[in-house]
Amino acid sequence: MNQKTIVTGVIGADVHAVGNKILAYALEEAGFKIVNLGVMVSQEEFIEAAIETNADAILVSSLYGHGEIDCHGLRDKCEEAGLKDIPLLAGGNLVVGKQNFEDVEERFMQMGFTKVYPPNTQLETTINDLNILFGK
């Protein structure tokens, strides 16, 4: 048994709780061990939880448009905390307004994210990507 552990949560001052619960449920059903931090999670909390649980990936949600600012520097902090090369995934309504998703994706990749998802992404897409990331 080699169950993969994923830390999930909604970053920043964002209190959108419903999607977070659905996502955590779906990922658990897909066979992952989920450490769900809920809403209003700081970067430090993501990192602390990942260290303590020896997580294999961090999945950040943001739905209120401030995701880009909230995620800034997360990769650097992970490196600093010894979470070397941990996959970082982000999704939701990451930015304000109707921006071209390719640009948004590009900026998140620049920030060190492994995968970035536009609004309305199907859960299966993310689950599939995670399985590929973990070499299944």
Place this chain on the structure above:
Amino acid sequence: MKYLTADFGSTYTKLTAIDASKSEIVGTSTAFTTIETDVMEGYNFALHQLEEKIGEFCYDQLLCCSSAAGGLAMVALGLVPELTSKAAKMAASSAGAKVVRTYAFEISKAEQAEIYDINPDLVLLCGGTDGGNKEVIVNNAKKLCEIDRSFSVIVAGNKSASSDIESIFSDSEKDYVITENVMPEFNKLNIEPAKQKIKELFISKIVDAKGLSKIQNLTNSEIIPTPLAVLNGCELLSKGTEQTEGLGDLMAIDIGGATTDVYSISDGRPTFDNVMIKGLPEPFNKRTVEGDLGMRYSLYSLSNEIDLNALSEEIKVDVKDIVKWIEICKTSPNTLAKKNSIYQTIEEGLAKYALKIAVERHVGKMESTFTPFGQMYIVSGKDLTQVNLIIGIGGVLVNSINPIKILDAAKADKQNPMLLKPKQPNYLLDRKYIFASMGLLSAVDAELALTIMKREIT
């Protein structure tokens, strides 16, 4: 039934004689603790004094607790400071230990040397959720083995690392025991098994090492750490028994010579709206111990925590006199401040701050934050704002002319509304210092202990 309880403190040995048929305390006595020579000398002297007061006392059962010889000194190791390190500290404190230091992540050479200098009785080794990080706890186990001290180790971390840890310790000369993880899942506390092991090791190892074995031979009940007895007393007074109701949520604050201990018996859930709870859940029966806040042995470190000039203005005493008093207590910790002297004013001023700082470290905190959905409060730790009973323990309170003035420092103040201290507390005093005694008694006759506490703590 007649019971005798004995509390072996760092300075005093306190005896309490209880008559169950009358449901009352028939007498108390105090003598200096003689742990360096033979603990029985002090005990016999106190017993002699007691019998001079009340006549011969043939007890059916002797119950003992001890915080002598520095109490139960522990260090706690965890992984992340706010997670398993904090959980480890909470487990050790609620078992009645004095947690001298808490460490996080892999300990360094300097920290190994520090643990050597602390020379703890027990070490609590935690880290990682079950199935989580193994590396750090395993490496810390190795590093503990390198420290040439005879402490026992309680392992309460990631269960997946237990076989590795077992082989590390079994190859060393360290005494060790492995128990359930203090944090089996992220943000889930499970401190009871570790607490139980600490208690067992205290009984099997520490009692002997602290020169208490002669006392243990006198009684067939186990000697427990005094703070654990006090915590048991608090719990009984709060929850009551099956037949008799308790007093409900409460806090107790014990200002001692070496430490200031704060107890809270309350679920501590937030009592207002728009709240997000952050951080570790905290135990219903919570004890914190502040090793740097005390009226004698820790007076110097206490004085470093407070602004002496502000204190001087507040109590209208020259700063020089305050400094002088601190020096006096440092050189001779057995000094008592004379009633109504300037030194008593200083002592009470210092006690007020010891209590204030200790309570502020114990209670939860809230932060206000603005979200797109309006104002929210983030709460971490216990919300004790609605606790309406605070019990004061310790010589400085009992001997004070105005103990309420000292205890009032535990109350919420308007200047710092983010600290979740009690808003409208009533105060009671443990005038005869019976809390530990009643905590001991609660294990054998809870109803009797509750009746006496309700009568004596006023």
